Each structure stands twice: as C-alpha cells, then as structure tokens.
Amino acid sequence: MEKVRPAAPVAPWLGGKKALSAEIVKRIEAIDHTTYAEPFVGMGGVFFRRSWKPKLEVANDLNGEITNLFRIIQQHLPQLLEVMKYQIASRREFERLREAQPSTLTDLQRAARFLYLQRLSFGGQVRGVFGVSPDTAPRFQLSRLEPLLDAAHERLENVVFENLDWCELIRRYDKSGTLFYLDPPYWGGENDYGKGMFDRSQFAAMAHELQKLQGKFILSINDRPEIRELFDGFHFQEVKLKYSVSKQGSTEAAELLISNYEPRVSLL
Template identity: 55%
Template structure:
C-alpha cells in the first residue's frame, strides 16, 4: 500500500496487545521501548518494517499496528523461531513440555550443529539457549541466579509463547540482510525501525553478521529512502557524524547490573527521518 498525499488517521491502525519477548537478547530495548513505540505510533504509515527484530523487543511491545507488518532478521535462528511460533505452535509446544533447566543439557545443545536439526528442533534449541544464556548473549554461557528458579519453566513460558503466536497472525517474516530487506520494502508509506548492533560491538551476533563499514552504507541508504525510519544506536561521535543529516535525539538510560544491585548509566541515540 502506498501513501501519496494521504494522511493516515487513528482508524487506519488496529489495536494489538503488547506481549513479552520469548527470551532475553543482547541489545534488547526494554529501557527504550516505551519511547520508541510512542514515536512509531505518531508517524503515519501503512507498512511497518523492522530490519533487526531480534527477540521482538520493540515489535512485540507496540499497542497499534498498520495494515501490513514485516519483521526481518539475518540471523537464521531468529527468523526460524518466529516462523515456527507462527505456523507450528502446537507441535513446538509438544517439543518443549518436558524440557528442564540444566547446565548439561545447555552444553549439549550448544555443541550441537543447528544445520543438522529440523526447523522445530532448531527453534527449540535456540529458545532454550536464549532463555538460559547469561545476559541473553548469542551462544553465551549458562547463566545462574541463586535467588531465582530456572529460566526455562514451561508453565510460565507457555502463556508468553501463546500470546506471541496470536500476535504473529498475518505478519510477514523475512530472513535477509538488512540492505536487501530495505530495498524490497522501501516505498512511500513504509516505516522502518532499525536496531543494528551497537557501534564497537559489531560481532556480538556472530562473525560475518555485521561489520562497521555497514554504518556508512546505512546512512547513505537512509538518505535516499522513499519511506521513513527510526533508528536506535549507542551514542558515539562517529555515529553522530555519519547520521548528522537526520534528527538525532540523545537519551540517557540507567541499566541495572550485578543482579540489580548496581546501576550503570548509558547514553544512546534515537535517530529519525526529518519531516
């Protein structure tokens, strides 16, 4: 759908119920979600397109949606998990029902080559590891918290996964490089949300997934965009310079560390199209 000279109103959007994410993920947007979701809801658009969906920290927390929604992640495990939740939810739950939190099982699955698994097995492996991995890091270490029970508790997880399954109805799920994804869906009326790896942490999601030179490419592509965009990234002078052609909103955040016993301050940027 293309918007040309047409202003969207609130009736164009439908209400959707915000849901929790299926697991923690490095670079999750819990602290910025409310602000970013508010910005998204204020921008007229017919298609919402998210380039780096991760565990859905923004996508799943929105309370309104346009006629078309597309989510993308170049990480095959991410895209596969959402496709399985969308299309094979009952079978997926059958696979998870007897799983327990266990370091031995975590290490066994970590050593397993995902390419040898079926899509259902791969999704179950990925979700299990993300639930139990320290800090939600991709292929991280088994995380423990003596003050809490095991993070993989199917009785608590099942309602979350059911909500996500329902939320994904009608959503298109892509597994492309962000450049190809933007090229495919860019048109007037599309709003892109981009949450790329942080500057200085380009390899956190795996070797070859993203490199620093892509920030230059990203700034150039956004300059020629037919649609509109919102981008979130850590505050850095190089980033400020690269994206200086756009509106840049600095944000100060406080993160809890060491199990919530200490607070860490951080500066991030929300960058968006100019009117």
C-alpha cells in the same frame, strides 16, 4: 491501523531494548504508516510491544535461527510445546544443546533449542554461559513460557518473515507509507551477534541508504561522535539509560534515536 494486544519478547536478547522500548513505541505510534518493517528484529523487543498494527508488518533478521523460531511459533506452536514438554533447566543440557549443530536438527528441534538457549543464557547473549542465579528461579519454565508463546502466536498473525541483509530488506519494502525501525549492532559491538554478520563499514552504507529513503525511519544506536558524524543531517534525540547486563551491576549509557522526520506527539 488496527488496535492489537501487545506481547512480550519470548526470550532475552542482547540489546533487547527493554529500557528504551516505551519511548520508541511512542514515536512509532505517532507516525501514520501502512507498512512497518524491522531489518534487525532480534527477539522483537520493540516489535511485540507495539499497540497498533498497520496493513503489512515485516520482521527480518539475518540470523536464521530467529526467523525459524518465529515461523514455528506462528504456524506450529502446539508441536513446539510438545517438543519442549519434558525439558529441564540443566547446565549439562544447556552445554549439550549449545554444541549441537542446528543444521542436523528439524525446524521444530531448532526452534526449541534456540529458545532454550536464549532463555537460559546470561544476558541473552548468543554465545552466553548458563545464566542461573542463586536466588531466583530459572527463566526456562514451561508453565510460565506457554502464556508468552500464546501471546506471541496471536501477535504474529499475518506477519511476513524475511531472512535478508538489512540493505536488501530496506530496498524491497521502501515506499512513502513504510516506517522502518532499525536496531543494528552498536558501534564497538559489531561482532556481538556473530562474527561476519555486521561490520563497522556498514554504518556509512546505512547512512547513505537512509538518505535516499522514500518512507520514514527510526534508528536506535549508542551515542558516539562517529555516529553523529556519519548520520549528520538527520534528527537526533538523546536518551540516558542504565543497563544491568554486566555482572558488576548497572552502568549508565547514552543512546541516540535518529530519524528523518521531526518527532511529534502521538495522535493514536
């Protein structure tokens, strides 16, 4: 394991794990592993905040816009900054880019578009609205964004990017020294990240796949009776949190950390 400098996610993301990341990272760093893989990396709310790097790191997401953005940050950061150099926080520009078809853009333009929309959308939601507050500065400011991108660029060195279904990712990288962190859509929010990308039947398939795992896993999910029944036999840790995505204010939520091993205190 190599000590590395943690970074921050480059944009908000629905279910980004800001409130829960410290607890998850503590559990990750208590496990000896040579490969670390995230089947649902999103904006890297946990991936970037880790302090230790194993021999191999794999960041996967079925959303191709995410993997394209990370690849561009890793390999073409100066060019990405140049593309965004004169971009402004504008409702009209936000709506124009939201309607643009990514397939008509270059990879650099796609990455800049996706980052712009995620920085300015309310709550980091994929199909969100223009999220500007009457009393705070907009989240898209290149002077503040550039240091975040620099840190992400450094942290993404030698990371392998995949654009696979979660099940295929697990089967490709599972071995005794692999640790998987899974952050799937929550029960009841299966379509939050795009229609058809994940459905409720996949929770049962996931529980079955994880039963066969050679390596170790940590799964974060909302605490529901259906989840407890499907993942019965694994270790459960209950966590209480407050979320403030709703415009009406914060709401309390019960979460579960599920694993196939007995948690212990970090040795790192």
